[in-house]
Amino acid sequence: MTGVLTQLAANPYPLYAQLRKLPNPGPNLVSHAEVREALNHPDLVVDKLNDLRRVLPAELADGALARTLRSILAFQEGDGHRRLRRVLAKRLVGKQIDGQRDTIERFTAELLDEVGGEGDVVRELAYPLPARVISNLLGIEWSHVDKLLAWSDTLVRIMSAGTIEPATAVVWEQQMADMRDLVSQLCSDRRREPRDDLISSLLEMGDETLSFDELAANVLFMVTAGHETSTDLLASGILTLLRHPSQLAALRADPSLIDGAVEEVFRYESPLQNVGRVPRVDVTIGGRVLREGRLVNLLIGAANRDPAVFEDPDTFDITRDPNPHLGFGFGAHFCLGAGLARLEARVALPMVLARFPRLELAEHDVPWRSAPGFRGPARVPVRWT
Numbered sequence: 001m002t003g004v005l006t007q008l009a010a011n012p013y014p015l016y017a018q019l020r021k022l023p024n025p026g027p028n029l030v031s032h033a034e035v036r037e038a039l040n041h042p043d044l045v046v047d048k049l050n051d052l053r054r055v056l057p058a059e060l061a062d063g064a065l066a067r068t069l070r071s072i073l074a075f076q077e078g079d080g081h082r083r084l085r086r087v088l089a090k091r092l093v094g095k096q097i098d099g100q101r102d103t104i105e106r107f108t109a110e111l112l113d114e115v116g117g118e119g120d121v122v123r124e125l126a127y128p129l130p131a132r133v134i135s136n137l138l139g140i141e142w143s144h145v146d147k148l149l150a151w152s153d154t155l156v157r158i159m160s161a162g163t164i165e166p167a168t169a170v171v172w173e174q175q176m177a178d179m180r181d182l183v184s185q186l187c188s189d190r191r192r193e194p195r196d197d198l199i200s201s202l203l204e205m206g207d208e209t210l211s212f213d214e215l216a217a218n219v220l221f222m223v224t225a226g227h228e229t230s231t232d233l234l235a236s237g238i239l240t241l242l243r244h245p246s247q248l249a250a251l252r253a254d255p256s257l258i259d260g261a262v263e264e265v266f267r268y269e270s271p272l273q274n275v276g277r278v279p280r281v282d283v284t285i286g287g288r289v290l291r292e293g294r295l296v297n298l299l300i301g302a303a304n305r306d307p308a309v310f311e312d313p314d315t316f317d318i319t320r321d322p323n324p325h326l327g328f329g330f331g332a333h334f335c336l337g338a339g340l341a342r343l344e345a346r347v348a349l350p351m352v353l354a355r356f357p358r359l360e361l362a363e364h365d366v367p368w369r370s371a372p373g374f375r376g377p378a379r380v381p382v383r384w385t
Protein backbone atom coordinates (compact mmCIF):
# COMPACT_ATOMS: atom_id res chain seq x y z
CA MET A 1 0.00 0.00 0.00
CA THR A 2 2.80 2.39 0.97
CA GLY A 3 4.38 1.63 -2.42
CA VAL A 4 1.23 2.73 -4.24
CA LEU A 5 0.92 5.89 -2.16
CA THR A 6 4.59 6.73 -2.72
CA GLN A 7 4.16 6.23 -6.47
CA LEU A 8 1.03 8.34 -6.42
CA ALA A 9 2.83 11.08 -4.52
CA ALA A 10 5.71 10.94 -7.01
CA ASN A 11 3.48 11.17 -10.07
CA PRO A 12 -0.32 11.31 -9.79
CA TYR A 13 -0.85 12.31 -13.44
CA PRO A 14 -1.09 8.82 -15.02
CA LEU A 15 -3.82 7.99 -12.49
CA TYR A 16 -5.68 11.19 -13.35
CA ALA A 17 -5.45 10.28 -17.06
CA GLN A 18 -6.96 6.85 -16.31
CA LEU A 19 -9.75 8.35 -14.20
CA ARG A 20 -10.50 10.79 -17.03
CA LYS A 21 -11.29 7.87 -19.34
CA LEU A 22 -13.74 6.16 -16.96
CA PRO A 23 -17.46 6.78 -17.50
CA ASN A 24 -17.88 6.80 -13.70
CA PRO A 25 -14.73 7.70 -11.72
CA GLY A 26 -16.46 7.05 -8.36
CA PRO A 27 -16.37 9.91 -5.86
CA ASN A 28 -13.87 11.89 -7.98
CA LEU A 29 -14.52 14.88 -10.19
CA VAL A 30 -11.76 15.00 -12.79
CA SER A 31 -12.52 17.35 -15.68
CA HIS A 32 -11.93 21.09 -15.55
CA ALA A 33 -15.61 21.79 -16.29
CA GLU A 34 -16.85 19.50 -13.49
CA VAL A 35 -14.34 20.64 -10.89
CA ARG A 36 -15.07 24.30 -11.67
CA GLU A 37 -18.82 23.73 -11.49
CA ALA A 38 -18.46 21.83 -8.21
CA LEU A 39 -16.27 24.54 -6.64
CA ASN A 40 -18.99 27.04 -7.50
CA HIS A 41 -21.98 24.91 -6.48
CA PRO A 42 -24.01 26.19 -3.50
CA ASP A 43 -25.12 22.66 -2.55
CA LEU A 44 -21.61 21.20 -2.40
CA VAL A 45 -20.34 22.30 0.99
CA VAL A 46 -17.17 22.18 3.06
CA ASP A 47 -18.01 19.66 5.65
CA LYS A 48 -14.83 17.98 6.90
CA LEU A 49 -15.26 19.78 10.18
CA ASN A 50 -18.65 18.20 10.85
CA ASP A 51 -17.29 14.79 9.94
CA LEU A 52 -14.54 15.25 12.44
CA ARG A 53 -16.68 16.59 15.23
CA ARG A 54 -18.75 13.43 15.10
CA VAL A 55 -15.71 11.35 16.00
CA LEU A 56 -14.34 13.56 18.77
CA PRO A 57 -14.83 12.06 22.26
CA ALA A 58 -17.92 13.56 23.94
CA GLU A 59 -15.90 15.32 26.66
CA LEU A 60 -14.00 17.28 23.99
CA ALA A 61 -17.13 18.33 22.09
CA ASP A 62 -16.74 21.92 23.24
CA GLY A 63 -12.99 21.98 23.84
CA ALA A 64 -10.18 23.89 22.16
CA LEU A 65 -9.93 21.46 19.23
CA ALA A 66 -13.67 21.51 18.47
CA ARG A 67 -13.83 25.30 18.81
CA THR A 68 -10.85 25.68 16.48
CA LEU A 69 -12.31 23.43 13.80
CA ARG A 70 -15.75 25.06 14.11
CA SER A 71 -14.35 28.54 13.54
CA ILE A 72 -11.99 28.04 10.60
CA LEU A 73 -13.06 30.08 7.58
CA ALA A 74 -12.45 27.27 5.09
CA PHE A 75 -14.99 25.03 6.88
CA GLN A 76 -17.82 27.55 6.97
CA GLU A 77 -20.72 28.21 4.65
CA GLY A 78 -23.40 30.85 4.14
CA ASP A 79 -23.69 34.13 6.05
CA GLY A 80 -21.14 33.14 8.71
CA HIS A 81 -18.59 32.39 6.02
CA ARG A 82 -19.28 35.62 4.13
CA ARG A 83 -18.88 37.76 7.28
CA LEU A 84 -15.64 36.11 8.37
CA ARG A 85 -14.25 36.19 4.83
CA ARG A 86 -15.05 39.90 4.46
CA VAL A 87 -13.18 40.69 7.69
CA LEU A 88 -10.09 38.65 6.80
CA ALA A 89 -10.06 39.87 3.20
CA LYS A 90 -9.63 43.47 4.36
CA ARG A 91 -6.04 42.65 5.29
CA LEU A 92 -5.26 39.94 2.76
CA VAL A 93 -6.14 41.44 -0.61
CA GLY A 94 -5.21 44.56 -2.57
CA LYS A 95 -2.88 47.30 -1.33
CA GLN A 96 -2.14 45.53 1.94
CA ILE A 97 -0.46 42.75 0.03
CA ASP A 98 1.33 44.93 -2.53
CA GLY A 99 3.03 46.53 0.49
CA GLN A 100 4.64 43.18 1.34
CA ARG A 101 6.97 43.27 -1.70
CA ASP A 102 9.89 44.93 0.14
CA THR A 103 9.57 42.56 3.07
CA ILE A 104 9.56 39.52 0.78
CA GLU A 105 12.65 40.86 -1.03
CA ARG A 106 14.45 41.42 2.26
CA PHE A 107 13.63 37.97 3.67
CA THR A 108 14.58 36.29 0.37
CA ALA A 109 17.90 38.14 0.24
CA GLU A 110 18.67 37.19 3.86
CA LEU A 111 17.97 33.52 3.18
CA LEU A 112 19.98 33.51 -0.07
CA ASP A 113 22.94 35.16 1.72
CA GLU A 114 23.22 31.96 3.76
CA VAL A 115 23.29 29.40 0.93
CA GLY A 116 26.30 28.10 -0.98
CA GLY A 117 27.87 24.92 -2.37
CA GLU A 118 25.39 22.07 -2.31
CA GLY A 119 22.10 22.59 -0.56
CA ASP A 120 18.36 22.03 -0.53
CA VAL A 121 15.91 24.58 -1.93
CA VAL A 122 13.13 23.37 0.39
CA ARG A 123 15.07 23.64 3.64
CA GLU A 124 16.99 26.80 2.78
CA LEU A 125 14.37 28.88 1.00
CA ALA A 126 10.96 27.39 0.17
CA TYR A 127 10.10 26.39 3.76
CA PRO A 128 11.41 29.36 5.76
CA LEU A 129 10.37 32.16 3.37
CA PRO A 130 6.55 31.76 3.45
CA ALA A 131 6.71 31.05 7.20
CA ARG A 132 8.54 34.33 7.78
CA VAL A 133 6.25 36.29 5.48
CA ILE A 134 2.99 35.08 7.00
CA SER A 135 4.20 35.42 10.61
CA ASN A 136 5.43 38.92 9.88
CA LEU A 137 2.11 39.86 8.27
CA LEU A 138 0.16 38.50 11.22
CA GLY A 139 2.52 40.13 13.72
CA ILE A 140 3.89 37.01 15.38
CA GLU A 141 7.40 37.28 16.77
CA TRP A 142 10.00 34.94 15.30
CA SER A 143 10.47 33.25 18.70
CA HIS A 144 6.90 31.88 18.52
CA VAL A 145 7.01 30.74 14.92
CA ASP A 146 8.37 27.21 15.48
CA LYS A 147 5.52 26.47 17.88
CA LEU A 148 2.95 27.80 15.44
CA LEU A 149 4.42 25.76 12.60
CA ALA A 150 4.22 22.61 14.74
CA TRP A 151 0.56 23.35 15.60
CA SER A 152 -0.07 24.09 11.96
CA ASP A 153 1.30 20.63 11.03
CA THR A 154 -1.09 19.20 13.60
CA LEU A 155 -3.95 21.09 12.00
CA VAL A 156 -3.10 19.59 8.60
CA ARG A 157 -3.13 16.12 10.17
CA ILE A 158 -6.45 16.85 11.89
CA MET A 159 -7.97 18.08 8.64
CA SER A 160 -6.96 14.96 6.74
CA ALA A 161 -7.73 12.48 9.56
CA GLY A 162 -10.67 10.13 8.97
CA THR A 163 -11.17 9.09 12.58
CA ILE A 164 -9.33 10.25 15.69
CA GLU A 165 -8.09 7.87 18.38
CA PRO A 166 -9.04 9.13 21.87
CA ALA A 167 -5.36 9.29 22.94
CA THR A 168 -4.49 11.39 19.88
CA ALA A 169 -7.49 13.64 20.47
CA VAL A 170 -6.16 14.42 23.96
CA VAL A 171 -2.73 15.40 22.57
CA TRP A 172 -4.28 17.57 19.86
CA GLU A 173 -6.68 19.11 22.37
CA GLN A 174 -3.70 20.19 24.50
CA GLN A 175 -1.89 21.64 21.48
CA MET A 176 -4.93 23.66 20.42
CA ALA A 177 -5.32 24.89 24.02
CA ASP A 178 -1.66 26.02 24.03
CA MET A 179 -2.20 27.72 20.67
CA ARG A 180 -5.19 29.63 22.04
CA ASP A 181 -3.14 30.71 25.08
CA LEU A 182 -0.48 32.13 22.78
CA VAL A 183 -3.01 33.99 20.61
CA SER A 184 -4.71 35.30 23.74
CA GLN A 185 -1.35 36.63 24.95
CA LEU A 186 -0.67 38.24 21.56
CA CYS A 187 -4.12 39.86 21.61
CA SER A 188 -3.53 41.40 25.06
CA ASP A 189 -0.14 42.71 23.89
CA ARG A 190 -1.65 44.24 20.74
CA ARG A 191 -4.60 45.74 22.60
CA ARG A 192 -2.14 47.52 24.89
CA GLU A 193 0.19 48.48 22.06
CA PRO A 194 -1.28 48.15 18.54
CA ARG A 195 1.14 47.65 15.64
CA ASP A 196 0.90 47.61 11.89
CA ASP A 197 0.00 43.93 11.68
CA LEU A 198 -2.95 41.71 10.94
CA ILE A 199 -3.69 40.74 14.55
CA SER A 200 -3.83 44.42 15.60
CA SER A 201 -6.14 45.29 12.73
CA LEU A 202 -8.41 42.32 13.39
CA LEU A 203 -8.80 43.60 16.94
CA GLU A 204 -9.79 47.03 15.68
CA MET A 205 -12.57 46.13 13.29
CA GLY A 206 -15.35 47.90 15.26
CA ASP A 207 -18.72 46.23 14.57
CA GLU A 208 -17.03 43.43 12.69
CA THR A 209 -14.80 42.32 15.54
CA LEU A 210 -14.20 38.59 15.57
CA SER A 211 -14.96 36.36 18.53
CA PHE A 212 -11.90 34.97 20.29
CA ASP A 213 -12.65 31.50 18.86
CA GLU A 214 -12.69 32.95 15.34
CA LEU A 215 -9.55 34.97 15.85
CA ALA A 216 -7.48 32.13 17.32
CA ALA A 217 -8.67 29.52 14.80
CA ASN A 218 -8.02 31.74 11.81
CA VAL A 219 -4.64 33.01 12.97
CA LEU A 220 -3.58 29.36 13.07
CA PHE A 221 -5.35 28.61 9.80
CA MET A 222 -3.59 31.45 8.02
CA VAL A 223 -0.24 30.14 9.21
CA THR A 224 -1.22 26.72 7.86
CA ALA A 225 -2.75 27.93 4.58
CA GLY A 226 -0.03 30.51 4.12
CA HIS A 227 3.00 28.29 4.43
CA GLU A 228 2.45 24.64 3.39
CA THR A 229 1.18 25.40 -0.09
CA SER A 230 3.55 28.29 -0.74
CA THR A 231 6.51 26.12 0.24
CA ASP A 232 5.36 23.53 -2.28
CA LEU A 233 4.89 26.17 -4.97
CA LEU A 234 8.36 27.69 -4.58
CA ALA A 235 10.06 24.28 -4.46
CA SER A 236 8.08 22.96 -7.44
CA GLY A 237 8.79 26.19 -9.30
CA ILE A 238 12.56 25.85 -9.03
CA LEU A 239 12.51 22.10 -9.64
CA THR A 240 10.28 22.39 -12.71
CA LEU A 241 12.31 25.21 -14.23
CA LEU A 242 15.54 23.24 -13.71
CA ARG A 243 13.93 20.22 -15.37
CA HIS A 244 12.89 22.34 -18.39
CA PRO A 245 16.09 24.09 -19.52
CA SER A 246 14.55 25.80 -22.56
CA GLN A 247 11.81 27.36 -20.40
CA LEU A 248 14.40 28.39 -17.82
CA ALA A 249 16.56 29.96 -20.54
CA ALA A 250 13.54 31.84 -21.92
CA LEU A 251 12.77 33.22 -18.45
CA ARG A 252 16.37 34.20 -17.84
CA ALA A 253 16.43 35.97 -21.22
CA ASP A 254 13.15 37.81 -20.60
CA PRO A 255 12.36 38.30 -16.89
CA SER A 256 9.00 39.87 -17.84
CA LEU A 257 7.79 36.29 -18.41
CA ILE A 258 7.78 35.69 -14.65
CA ASP A 259 4.04 36.22 -14.08
CA GLY A 260 3.15 33.64 -16.74
CA ALA A 261 5.83 31.28 -15.41
CA VAL A 262 4.36 31.44 -11.91
CA GLU A 263 0.82 30.77 -13.20
CA GLU A 264 2.14 27.80 -15.17
CA VAL A 265 3.72 26.32 -12.02
CA PHE A 266 0.34 26.69 -10.25
CA ARG A 267 -1.25 24.76 -13.12
CA TYR A 268 1.47 22.19 -13.83
CA GLU A 269 2.22 21.21 -10.20
CA SER A 270 -0.80 22.52 -8.26
CA PRO A 271 0.20 22.61 -4.57
CA LEU A 272 -3.37 21.73 -3.54
CA GLN A 273 -4.32 18.78 -5.75
CA ASN A 274 -7.62 17.88 -4.18
CA VAL A 275 -10.32 19.54 -2.08
CA GLY A 276 -13.35 17.86 -0.54
CA ARG A 277 -17.03 18.77 -0.67
CA VAL A 278 -20.18 17.10 0.64
CA PRO A 279 -23.51 17.41 -1.25
CA ARG A 280 -26.19 18.72 1.11
CA VAL A 281 -28.81 17.37 -1.33
CA ASP A 282 -28.40 15.11 -4.36
CA VAL A 283 -26.52 17.13 -6.98
CA THR A 284 -26.03 16.33 -10.67
CA ILE A 285 -22.70 17.29 -12.25
CA GLY A 286 -21.53 16.13 -15.68
CA GLY A 287 -24.57 13.85 -15.92
CA ARG A 288 -23.69 12.00 -12.71
CA VAL A 289 -25.69 12.18 -9.50
CA LEU A 290 -23.59 12.95 -6.41
CA ARG A 291 -25.52 11.58 -3.46
CA GLU A 292 -26.36 13.69 -0.43
CA GLY A 293 -23.89 13.28 2.43
CA ARG A 294 -21.18 11.39 0.47
CA LEU A 295 -17.74 12.98 0.27
CA VAL A 296 -16.70 14.10 -3.23
CA ASN A 297 -13.06 14.71 -4.26
CA LEU A 298 -12.54 17.70 -6.52
CA LEU A 299 -9.28 16.81 -8.27
CA ILE A 300 -7.83 20.25 -8.97
CA GLY A 301 -4.54 18.64 -10.08
CA ALA A 302 -6.41 16.64 -12.75
CA ALA A 303 -8.57 19.57 -13.86
CA ASN A 304 -5.41 21.58 -14.43
CA ARG A 305 -4.16 18.92 -16.87
CA ASP A 306 -7.46 18.57 -18.74
CA PRO A 307 -6.74 18.37 -22.51
CA ALA A 308 -10.21 19.80 -23.23
CA VAL A 309 -9.03 23.14 -21.78
CA PHE A 310 -5.22 23.12 -21.94
CA GLU A 311 -3.40 22.34 -25.19
CA ASP A 312 -0.64 19.77 -24.54
CA PRO A 313 -1.54 19.77 -20.84
CA ASP A 314 1.54 17.77 -19.81
CA THR A 315 3.86 20.33 -21.40
CA PHE A 316 5.30 23.01 -19.08
CA ASP A 317 4.95 26.23 -21.08
CA ILE A 318 5.63 29.52 -19.30
CA THR A 319 4.03 31.48 -22.16
CA ARG A 320 0.70 29.59 -21.95
CA ASP A 321 -2.11 32.08 -22.50
CA PRO A 322 -4.87 31.89 -21.45
CA ASN A 323 -4.18 29.78 -18.40
CA PRO A 324 -7.48 29.35 -16.53
CA HIS A 325 -6.04 26.98 -13.89
CA LEU A 326 -7.99 26.20 -10.73
CA GLY A 327 -4.92 26.15 -8.49
CA PHE A 328 -6.52 28.62 -6.07
CA GLY A 329 -9.97 27.09 -6.30
CA PHE A 330 -12.96 29.02 -7.62
CA GLY A 331 -16.14 30.62 -6.30
CA ALA A 332 -17.07 31.30 -2.68
CA HIS A 333 -13.96 29.70 -1.17
CA PHE A 334 -11.43 31.06 -3.71
CA CYS A 335 -8.08 31.35 -1.94
CA LEU A 336 -7.82 34.52 0.13
CA GLY A 337 -4.03 34.35 0.00
CA ALA A 338 -3.72 34.16 -3.80
CA GLY A 339 -2.26 37.67 -4.05
CA LEU A 340 0.31 36.98 -1.37
CA ALA A 341 1.28 33.56 -2.77
CA ARG A 342 1.68 34.99 -6.27
CA LEU A 343 3.76 37.90 -4.98
CA GLU A 344 6.10 35.61 -3.02
CA ALA A 345 6.81 33.53 -6.11
CA ARG A 346 7.10 36.53 -8.45
CA VAL A 347 9.67 38.11 -6.13
CA ALA A 348 11.63 35.07 -4.91
CA LEU A 349 12.05 33.04 -8.12
CA PRO A 350 13.71 35.86 -10.14
CA MET A 351 15.99 36.67 -7.19
CA VAL A 352 17.20 33.06 -7.12
CA LEU A 353 17.82 33.06 -10.89
CA ALA A 354 19.63 36.39 -10.80
CA ARG A 355 21.96 35.38 -7.97
CA PHE A 356 22.72 31.89 -9.25
CA PRO A 357 23.17 32.02 -13.04
CA ARG A 358 24.29 28.38 -13.23
CA LEU A 359 21.98 26.89 -10.59
CA GLU A 360 21.62 23.14 -11.18
CA LEU A 361 20.06 20.04 -9.68
CA ALA A 362 22.49 17.97 -7.61
CA GLU A 363 20.16 14.92 -7.86
CA HIS A 364 17.61 14.27 -10.56
CA ASP A 365 15.21 11.98 -8.68
CA VAL A 366 13.65 14.03 -5.91
CA PRO A 367 11.31 12.61 -3.26
CA TRP A 368 7.79 14.08 -3.11
CA ARG A 369 5.90 14.87 0.08
CA SER A 370 3.21 12.32 0.78
CA ALA A 371 0.60 14.47 2.54
CA PRO A 372 -2.73 13.53 0.93
CA GLY A 373 -4.10 16.28 -1.29
CA PHE A 374 -0.89 18.33 -1.28
CA ARG A 375 1.89 18.24 -3.90
CA GLY A 376 5.43 19.44 -3.48
CA PRO A 377 8.96 18.01 -3.40
CA ALA A 378 10.24 16.96 0.02
CA ARG A 379 13.76 18.07 -1.04
CA VAL A 380 15.26 19.81 -4.06
CA PRO A 381 19.02 19.18 -3.84
CA VAL A 382 20.91 21.82 -5.86
CA ARG A 383 24.33 23.29 -6.45
CA TRP A 384 24.04 26.98 -5.67
CA THR A 385 26.27 28.24 -8.47
Ligand code: HEM
Nearest residue numbers: 073074225226229230233271275328329333335336337341
Ligand atom coordinates in the same frame (compact mmCIF):
# COMPACT_ATOMS: atom_id res chain seq x y z
C1 HEM B 1 0.77 28.38 -3.25
C2 HEM B 1 0.00 28.92 -2.41
C3 HEM B 1 -1.46 28.64 -2.20
C4 HEM B 1 -2.30 27.77 -2.86
C5 HEM B 1 -2.01 26.84 -4.02
C6 HEM B 1 -3.61 27.90 -2.22
C7 HEM B 1 -4.73 27.20 -2.62
C8 HEM B 1 -5.99 27.36 -2.06
C9 HEM B 1 -7.18 26.72 -2.53
C10 HEM B 1 -7.27 25.74 -3.71
C11 HEM B 1 -8.21 27.13 -1.74
C12 HEM B 1 -9.68 26.73 -1.87
C13 HEM B 1 -10.02 25.56 -0.98
C14 HEM B 1 -11.44 25.06 -1.20
O1 HEM B 1 -12.14 25.51 -2.13
O2 HEM B 1 -11.84 24.18 -0.43
C15 HEM B 1 -7.66 28.03 -0.74
C16 HEM B 1 -8.39 28.63 0.25
C17 HEM B 1 -7.84 29.50 1.17
N1 HEM B 1 -6.54 29.96 1.21
FE1 HEM B 1 -5.05 29.46 -0.05
N2 HEM B 1 -3.52 28.81 -1.21
C18 HEM B 1 -2.23 29.30 -1.17
C19 HEM B 1 -1.71 30.26 -0.32
C20 HEM B 1 -2.43 30.89 0.65
C21 HEM B 1 -1.91 31.91 1.53
C22 HEM B 1 -0.50 32.50 1.44
C23 HEM B 1 -2.93 32.22 2.40
C24 HEM B 1 -2.97 33.21 3.55
C25 HEM B 1 -2.41 34.25 3.73
C26 HEM B 1 -4.08 31.44 2.04
C27 HEM B 1 -5.29 31.51 2.67
C28 HEM B 1 -6.42 30.83 2.27
C29 HEM B 1 -7.69 30.95 2.97
C30 HEM B 1 -7.98 31.81 4.20
C31 HEM B 1 -8.59 30.10 2.28
C32 HEM B 1 -10.05 29.82 2.62
C33 HEM B 1 -10.96 30.73 1.85
C34 HEM B 1 -12.42 30.44 2.12
O3 HEM B 1 -12.79 29.32 2.52
O4 HEM B 1 -13.22 31.36 1.91
N3 HEM B 1 -3.74 30.64 0.98
N4 HEM B 1 -6.30 28.17 -0.98
